[in-house]
Amino acid sequence: MTPEATLARFREYMVGPSRFMTLLSCFELGVIDALRDRPGMTATELGEIAGAKPDAVEQLLFLLVKEGFVARDEDSGGYTLAALGDVPERDLTRALTYMNMIKVVALRQLFYLTESARTGTLVGLREFYGVTGGTMYDAVAEHRDLRDSWATLMDNVTANIDPWFFGNIDIPAGAQVLDLAGNTGLGAVHAYEMKSSPGLRVTTFDLPEKEAEALENFRAHGVAEQCSFIGGNVFEEIPQGFDVVLIKHFLDMFDKDDVIRILTGVNRSLPAGGQVNIMVPAYPDDLRDTDNYNVDFFPAFFIGCTMGQGGPQKMSTYRSWLEECGFKVTKAVTKDTAEIPKDVIPVPAVLCATKAG
Numbered sequence: 001m002t003p004e005a006t007l008a009r010f011r012e013y014m015v016g017p018s019r020f021m022t023l024l025s026c027f028e029l030g031v032i033d034a035l036r037d038r039p040g041m042t043a044t045e046l047g048e049i050a051g052a053k054p055d056a057v058e059q060l061l062f063l064l065v066k067e068g069f070v071a072r073d074e075d076s077g078g079y080t081l082a083a084l085g086d087v088p089e090r091d092l093t094r095a096l097t098y099m100n101m102i103k104v105v106a107l108r109q110l111f112y113l114t115e116s117a118r119t120g121t122l123v124g125l126r127e128f129y130g131v132t133g134g135t136m137y138d139a140v141a142e143h144r145d146l147r148d149s150w151a152t153l154m155d156n157v158t159a160n161i162d163p164w165f166f167g168n169i170d171i172p173a174g175a176q177v178l179d180l181a182g183n184t185g186l187g188a189v190h191a192y193e194m195k196s197s198p199g200l201r202v203t204t205f206d207l208p209e210k211e212a213e214a215l216e217n218f219r220a221h222g223v224a225e226q227c228s229f230i231g232g233n234v235f236e237e238i239p240q241g242f243d244v245v246l247i248k249h250f251l252d253m254f255d256k257d258d259v260i261r262i263l264t265g266v267n268r269s270l271p272a273g274g275q276v277n278i279m280v281p282a283y284p285d286d287l288r289d290t291d292n293y294n295v296d297f298f299p300a301f302f303i304g305c306t307m308g309q310g311g312p313q314k315m316s317t318y319r320s321w322l323e324e325c326g327f328k329v330t331k332a333v334t335k336d337t338a339e340i341p342k343d344v345i346p347v348p349a350v351l352c353a354t355k356a357g
Helices: 003-028 031-037 043-050 054-067 089-107 109-119 123-129 144-167 186-194 208-220 256-269 294-306 315-324
Strands: 070-072 079-081 176-180 201-206 227-231 244-248 275-283 327-334 348-355
Touching: 003 031, 003 054, 003 089, 031 043, 031 054, 031 079, 043 054, 054 070, 089 109, 089 144, 089 294, 109 123, 109 294, 123 294, 144 186, 144 275, 144 348, 176 186, 176 256, 186 201, 186 208, 186 227, 186 244, 201 208, 208 227, 244 256, 256 315, 275 294, 275 315, 315 327, 315 348
Parallel strands: 176 201, 176 244, 201 227, 244 275
Antiparallel strands: 070 079, 275 348, 327 348
16 A cells, blocks of 8 residues: 555544444434435525534534535435435434444444553543443443443344354254353243243343343243342353254453453353354454444453453454363354445344253
8 A cells, every 4th residue: 555545544534433323323313314205405494403503513414415426406405315315214224333333332432442542441431421441332231321322232243143153053852051151041932932942941140130131021022930040240250951052242342351351251150062152243353344243343342442452353263262261162254255245234143052071
């Protein structure tokens, strides 16, 4: 890459945050919905709907015209949806769920990313929410804006990716399954529904404060007899008596030392031949792979916004860590990026392993 090309890439980073918020603001102001309902509206008309000056609305729309998202008739001054008009509303809703989470959870806190990296703490979470020594996952219990934004996205992610995950793992008939750090039970529900067999039972293991919501989810989905909850901390003791352990959306939250502690605890809890099935976002072996956006997003997200540590790894790294903890890897597969909607950031991977005899 030439020096000129390098500086041009710098410019793309410089305008990234302003591009993001300009696009999102046009949705939040109701401009895009208004143009979908009544094409050809002028900035004056759109300003009345948005409760904003026409001048401000027009300034924001200029970028969308440049990008081809919106078109402007130079004679009438009216705007219509261009490329945005071709995207199904359900897909736009999914993309906006990601964008809302990034705005609420990430943008403010990433101002302090450098300090968070130096201290291993969430400086932004402390500055904006007064949370000291905790993680974003602690803060969502007390701060509705964080919870609504993050939890809505995570429920959508779980619903969309679980069919692929369960399609790539084997759970023996009648197995006793532990969903490690299973939050409020949605993953356990999916495990039972997608791998149902006589005698199959699935238990969510997470912090005790998640129990009430998990049990309510089990009742709501009609699986209260097949799913249960155990409260505890994965860093203290992992329950025994299970044949299969599921670990989803969790290991990537930690640095190597903690990942080893978790996997060692899982190994200790399983009998010989017991299975562990893991789902994580994974980096490609070649970090220059432009189809994989995990490295664009997750390092800053985990270090600056949610944990103060962590981030995904390459599949080869996860494989070596599993072997270090006494497992034999039997399967490792990354989802084909061609099968992932183009607005979705995570590229997930599955690793299956058994406890060595």
